[in-house]
Amino acid sequence: MKYLLKGGMVVDPVAETVAPLDILVDEGKIAAMRPGIEDSDAEVLVVEGNYVFPGFIDIHCHLREPGEELKETILTGTRAAAKGGFTAVACMGNTKPPADNGAVVTYIKEKAQRTSFPVYPIGCATKERKGEEPAEIGDLKEAGVVALSDDGDPIMNAEVLRRVMEYARMFELPVISHCEDKNLSGSGVMHEGYISTLLGLEGIPAAAEEVHVARDLILAAMTGVHLHVAHVSTGGSVHLIREAKKRGVSVTAEVTPHHLCLTAEAVRGYDTNTKVNPPLRTKDDIRALLEGLKDGTIDVIATDHAPHRKEEKEVEYNYAPFGISGLETAVPLMWEYLVARKVLSPVELAKKMALNPARIIGLPDRVIKVGGEANITVVDPDLKRPVVTREFLSLGKNNPFEGRLLRGWPVLTMIRGEVRFTWDTGYNKQERAVTSKSKR
Numbered sequence: 001m002k003y004l005l006k007g008g009m010v011v012d013p014v015a016e017t018v019a020p021l022d023i024l025v026d027e028g029k030i031a032a033m034r035p036g037i038e039d040s041d042a043e044v045l046v047v048e049g050n051y052v053f054p055g056f057i058d059i060h061c062h063l064r065e066p067g068e069e070l071k072e073t074i075l076t077g078t079r080a081a082a083k084g085g086f087t088a089v090a091c092m093g094n095t096k097p098p099a100d101n102g103a104v105v106t107y108i109k110e111k112a113q114r115t116s117f118p119v120y121p122i123g124c125a126t127k128e129r130k131g132e133e134p135a136e137i138g139d140l141k142e143a144g145v146v147a148l149s150d151d152g153d154p155i156m157n158a159e160v161l162r163r164v165m166e167y168a169r170m171f172e173l174p175v176i177s178h179c180e181d182k183n184l185s186g187s188g189v190m191h192e193g194y195i196s197t198l199l200g201l202e203g204i205p206a207a208a209e210e211v212h213v214a215r216d217l218i219l220a221a222m223t224g225v226h227l228h229v230a231h232v233s234t235g236g237s238v239h240l241i242r243e244a245k246k247r248g249v250s251v252t253a254e255v256t257p258h259h260l261c262l263t264a265e266a267v268r269g270y271d272t273n274t275k276v277n278p279p280l281r282t283k284d285d286i287r288a289l290l291e292g293l294k295d296g297t298i299d300v301i302a303t304d305h306a307p308h309r310k311e312e313k314e315v316e317y318n319y320a321p322f323g324i325s326g327l328e329t330a331v332p333l334m335w336e337y338l339v340a341r342k343v344l345s346p347v348e349l350a351k352k353m354a355l356n357p358a359r360i361i362g363l364p365d366r367v368i369k370v371g372g373e374a375n376i377t378v379v380d381p382d383l384k385r386p387v388v389t390r391e392f393l394s395l396g397k398n399n400p401f402e403g404r405l406l407r408g409w410p411v412l413t414m415i416r417g418e419v420r421f422t423w424d425t426g427y428n429k430q431e432r433a434v435t436s437k438s439k440r
């Protein structure tokens with residue numbers, strides 16, 4: 001199938017440019033890119049007034065398969081990803097059974113193959129995610145994992161983490177840390193501060209994260225592994241990572257949309273959809289996270305998509321599981337709160353959601369170029385609509401942004417030259433066609 005994307009503003013995160021260019025896609029590849037392309041054989045996709053990005057990649061999501069298919073499956077999760085504007089995802093290994101061996105990783109890859117959506121599994125760092133001894137890292141590497149992580153839980157024993165890092169370095173895999181000192185976080189359910197006291201809920205102090213960020217940076221420097229810090233939520237963590245980068249430690253970091261857009265204030269109504277790990281923090285933390293994004297301390301925006309069943313979240317705050325279903329709101333949240341408000345430029349967004357994620361998991365640079373694979377995310381900066389969780393393709397409707405009016409939705413997702421989502425032909429009925437945009 002041949003496609004001609006006409007009239008879009010093409011964002012290049014490597015050249016750091018935004019240019020009005022037409023793009024001809026043929027047999028999965030970019031066949032031409034320049035203004036004024038005509039081709040009578042190609043299906044024309046009018047993307048006038050839209051931004052055309054190299055396909056976004058989410059390097060932190062939970063697809064729940066195998067074992068928790070009532071929360072999500074690889075099929076539903078990847079459909080949600082495509083609708084959310086993502087063209088590839090890396091999924092965490094806290095499945096049941098956990099992805100701590102090659103067989104489970106192979107199972108995930110085979111399931112993913114059937115969806116034809118690019119899924120890059122992350123293997124567990126330790127056996128059964130217990131934090132007691134390193135997993136079979138050679139076996140995981142051979143099965144094709146792109147990183148190692150016990151996400152969901154930290155590795156509390158620093159000596160075990162040291163050995164994981166040494167093996168990971170040998171096998172050239174990054175280690176992704178979920179930074180949480182379990183003794184400090186205890187049975188906390190939200191950020192420790194004024195609001196937790198007011199609500200009578202147990203708190204998780206910022207230090208629970210920061211103690212582990214400091215420790216993991218020290219061990220990364222010692223072992224020479226590449227450390228990627230997952231879901232950074234506090235100003236103190238940003239500071240520690242910034243200093244480590246200055247010293248030359250091989251470290252990258254990510255932040256989630258929810259940690260950038262919500263504070264502990266959101267917990268006031270006891271909405272369990274605001275219960276997430278790490279917890280929603282303070283305005284000062286958000287300010288520091290944004291500074292970190294701007295100055296390059298934080299390299300990536302990742303969703304930490306953590307779907308749960310409705311019944312599991314419909315309980316008292318203390319008993320609900322941690323997690324937010326985030327694949328279908330990440331792009332419009334980042335557009336509304338960062339790009340539209342000029343905190344990040346479209347080029348910077350392309351770095352945080354396409355280029356840097358690709359580099360961290362060892363994929364080729366994510367740029368749209370002639371001869372390259374056609375992975376494309378089109379965002380309509382003017383499309384304004386509310387978040388409607390019941391329309392999610394994800395089985396997880398646990399999202400605290402319900403009803404929020406956002407502008408800047410993904411309207412077309414192309415993977416290896418195939419249109420996987422458009423606003424009109426989406427898996428559920430949507431009101432508007434990309435191709436009819438010029439007639440509006």
Ligand SMILES: NC(=O)N[C@@H](CC(=O)O)C(=O)O
Pocket residue numbers: 062094151152153178275276277278304306307322323324
């Ligand atoms: N983020 C969450 O609140 N939950 C994640 C685990 C994790 O990312 O630590 C989950 O798997 O549900």
Ligand SMILES: [Zn+2]
Pocket residue numbers: 151152153178230231277278
């Ligand atoms: Zn985590």
Ligand SMILES: [Zn+2]
Pocket residue numbers: 060061062092151152304306
């Ligand atoms: Zn996670």
